[in-house]
Amino acid sequence: MQVDRREFIKKAALSAAGAVLIGSMPKSLMGAARGEDGLIWQKAPCRFCGVGCGVMVGVKDGRVVAVQGDLENPVNKGLLCAKGYHTSHILYGEDRLRKPQVRKNGKLTDVSWDEAIETIAKFVKKNDDTFAIYGSGQWTVAEGYTAMKFLKGGCSNNNVDPNARLCMASAVVGMLTTYGVDEPSGCYEDFDLCDTLVLWGNNMAEMHPVLWSRIVDRRAKGEKIEIFDLATRRTRTTQEADHYLEFTPQGDLAIANGICNILIQEGKYDKNWVANHCNFRAGKDGAGSPMTFEQYKEWLETYTPEYVEEVAGISPRELKLLASRFADPSKKILSLWCMGMNQHTRGTWINNLVYNVHFLSGQFGAPGKTAFSLTGQPSACGTCREVGTLAHALPGGRVVANEVHRQQTEDFWKLPKGRINPKPGHHTVAMFEALNKNTLSGVWVQVTNPAQTIPNLNEITDKLKNRFLVVSDVYPTITTDLATVVLPSALWVEKNGIFGNSERRTQQWFKMIEPPGEARDDVWQMLAVAHKLYEMGHPGMINRDGDFLFTFKDENGQEIEIWKWEVFNSPDVNVDRLLYEEYRPFTKMKHKDVAPYDVLVKNRGMLWPVVQDAKGRWRETKRRFVEGEDPFVKEGSGVDFYWGKEKDGKARVWARPYEAPPEIPDKEYPFWLCTGRVLEHWHTGTMTRRVKQLNAGMPNAYVEVNAKDAAEMNISTGNMVKISSRRGSINLPAWINGRGSPQKGLVFVPFFDESKLINEVTLQAYCPLSKEPDYKKCAVKIEKV
Template structure:
């Protein structure tokens, strides 16, 4: 039974008395102790993968607490996760389907809404072919949901126009892992954080974007005070509190710094020559080169040259390099500051280079670890194959064998799956703007807020027939949709999330969906039936059925999850693939002994064998240095950076439901250095106009020494001031990931 208000007040009063004499009265006694049922789950927010317990009482979510048995967070949560239960019952939960009539969204029955969606899709597919429709999914959807969408669109409708928002956040990391190691996702795991003696952070505001991992760094430093932390970041962030050396580079000019570090490592003799000759090839990106040619390539990248490029002292570059070289165990971590860049893949390669040169990889305490922004970008979209060139379990549409394997599992003729990749996210929205794609199905994401250079794409989204399956309304995207389908939210459906460290974790259904909301996979199966593809979806009676079919796709692949059926996942705190059998414990380090896929015979004594590459050797890349696509100039003299804050997540559709989080950071702002403010005539909390070649915004000014003079910083969470009206939609030619992180702007007093 819940406490009465009176009892609650009495307890509060008694607690206050207890606090006055330094006693904790209710420490072992939860306020909800009596009849709250706790369900083991995974946090809905970022990619860290924290274990949470969802407390349910009388069919209602009452609390969330950290799962003390989960080794990722050991019971710790960030403020977002702590309030997760409040999101479930948030004020903007959509409870009924909506369809657009006379330019207004009005309530409709499920049947009416689904008939409309099916009719529109049928009509367009028949008249204009399957490539006239598209699907845009999410790194926050369950693996099961993405799998069903993939099967429907690629295998049955027959279009590869199937993308997901990880294109906008993780694609460059994927490109980096694939080109360097021949296989996506990290070599090591979070376990390395507890053994590292140095952390090398680049383009990662760990303290705010991955708070629980930040706490692990703090704990590591406390346990081992000689642990060093070096950060490359154009902005001072809260993470600076624990770092020993900050290379505050000009936004977009850090590639030369990475090469200079590599050069110092070689010159000072910090390389692991045996490892290099055993396990490393060299390439200039077009063709193989020799180690000597790589050294020649590096000649230009003296610390002085990099210093000039990046605007930081040359001696700091040398210091960082020496630290990297001298310390035996190093973990590098990065996020959007590296990935959301025109040279995102290259920069990923350059991080891996340092680990390959020094052999600091594939052993406890050393890794090149890409941090993920979404809870299931790795699991659902990267592993599940939810991008236009992929098929489930690290397969490619372009490979006939891969198409055949998946067509067999999907029970369709192989000709159903097109061999040509579909349109990647930016090309997809471009095609929508041009009217080439006529129908779009959006699931669990908010592109009308999150795409860069929005002015270019909004009209197209309004003009096409857009279906949005979403738990919350209005969002910027649902507002302009033709059909909005109420989707069950976290806690109201079961499924699997796969986090940063290759760990898949199970989430139970603990609640009935609010209103008439339905599970996304169920909606997609309904659509499949209405489109006449029912027979290959009928056997999906539960999430477990979908998961089991997906496990068949993973069998024998580098991301083998055969040993992770629901029965096992329900018991454990996740499993890290490859986990080829139910008695296998999962894998902490890949490409080394202990990895079940490590081919001892081929390795012939080599410590690491990168089995994703034909000769088992990873690649060190001699990539040219490249600045931002839009450097500052006389007309737009200030570099504009974007990012996030601790209290909000992405487009704030979730955190915006929690009054306490809104209160903490209520409105959009631009961070301006006091020196710039003085020049422009801006005052703290006054208004400024930020103008780029693509748009302008009036924003509250927050004076701060976090950006350097000449730079400003905009968090991107708020719908009322869309920072993406200003951002640049130019993208990395390899990963197709846009350069959100830096563009040129001017700032005026508003």
């Protein structure tokens, strides 16, 4: 009887599988499964932050009706944050952009796609050398790659830069100057294995809540993990910390040097690790000059605990406590940071210095021992850093200033020799300054909202309106308000996509639903303009074979007309796959080998470098530079920084000094201003403010004021406070002892609220190496109004 029953179930299983098979699965449903609830469930990474949580997206009748954490995804193991659980709602705001618009007689007017594309192409044809593209860490890999090839390969113009310049550039230059190649060595598994966590100005509880849960949940399982929260304000993260070390803004530079000084003075640094893996370097720029360990030791002597207390405000006891953990070789220490260190006028230096601490203590290159830069955006790594959508860069870690790199790229793209311009374009702040001065005539903005996020906004906003501004977006924003052309875009699972997260995990998803109205993919928009230029005879849109720049052929050698929406949008054509596979060979050039598209389809992302083993299986790499894990590490080296600048397999320990910030509080402007994000909102709130549940949780911006300062100024929660800097002012309600509590003399304001533009107040100063602006400190005054 049992056998019969089993046979019956087997037949049922075969029938079910056969029925789906005969039902002719469209390509977009490969990997999808129909649940008992009648929903088609498919994997995707979350749309929001750089953590890269996996979500399962439930679709019914062409609409996303459910989202749940993906239990199979190793990033989040089924857990999501408040934003993640509400991701699907971002698709369905009432005011989604549905029609292309062109400004006519001062007013944005609905037009056809043909007219919008032709308007852009005509302008670019005349101004191809003064046109720019301003993109995003929320660009998919294919979107960023298309923009690069379009402007750098098609227009011989390097003015492509992303909003990631505002959040990750210091981490990038920090890694490049430390070990010669971008992106972290470790992975999220190190979060499970460390026993000591040091947060360098990082409010993980709100900014990376799922990873934070991954850490604090370990305590619930009985594991011990000691948390140091180095910060300028108490936050929800502080509530879980064992030690809160409150430092004066910019004091982190001195703290890191102070730890190194203690380790060396007390003879508690890891001598073998240092001898085997470190070179020493002095200087303020990116190149520096060599120095000996003895010279470095002498240089560090300034950073006594007393000096650190003077400039950073933490006591000698606190500094020694933190240093004692790095002095203990039995510890497994993980350092984490994000905007607190990166949005810093010495962002590159502080990144260098945190590596110094880990290198001197040997806390690097082993499970649980690493220094890890968290990313803000879902594909700041995958797109901006790996594809290289930066003004100076080319895909695969190539740079435009290097002739060999240009030639390699010209070969990959089949361009005539000399097509790629050797002169780097404008980085983000310089790009908007150039638009301001009209040395750049126009810009195409995709997936970002610069009229809310560029520092010192008053200087740029009015001028943008006078330039040729194309904006591809999903909702009206204060940037679309200024636009000449507005293009309605497909969002998240309305298109195919690939994101690369903080831990080098490349994750792919398929289009699951149609975008609303006439909204179309950003990739298609750029391909359509490129082809229109080709039709107009623009010489840059022709490759050296005489073909269109973006030529792809089918199995029969016939050109796929991907610039035609009906072809692009056909279920039989996957342009994302075509572009990704064209891009993939670039990634081998700096040992960042990403997995083939079809392998990504089958996996919940893979950590690059991904290589095939002897049996032909694709194998990911958890820890770069580590023997036994990273396939490119030299045998017997243990740890091998194979892209180290000195070409000896070593990384650099930098002598970078403490330097006061460019604007510090004074009599007239006696407070520090720090800006940032909140749990409920994603960046400028254009998506999350349209999600009822999230907006109800945090409807408006506010200013956090220290309780003592508030008492001295007779300010209570809810009182309106005017915050003024030398650049501008805004009024906000005060919040005292609320979600966060800043140190005395500092106020905090979130930037999500488009009706309260704190970036009219912030300072236009940036790290001279990374060009990343400092949104974390400038001088303001506050008045009760």
